[in-house]
Amino acid sequence: MSTSISPPALFAGRRYHLHAAWLRRTFGAPVRRVSLDAGFTCPNPDGTVAGFGCT
Numbered sequence: 001m002s003t004s005i006s007p008p009a010l011f012a013g014r015r016y017h018l019h020a021a022w023l024r025r026t027f028g029a030p031v032r033r034v035s036l037d038a039g040f041t042c043p044n045p046d047g048t049v050a051g052f053g054c055t
């Protein structure tokens with residue numbers, strides 16, 4: 001009797017699930033990241049909230 005557990009066919013033989021594969025399956029095509037310039041200012045210009053300000 002074998003004690004190893006085979007991953008589901010959904011994972012394509014991996015023991016983990018790729019986020020890119022989930023996105024491709026969900027949206028039907030590869031998903032790309034798009035950067036947008038919305039004109040927002042720096043939320044932490046002087047570094048008081050975090051250890052550094054905007055660069």
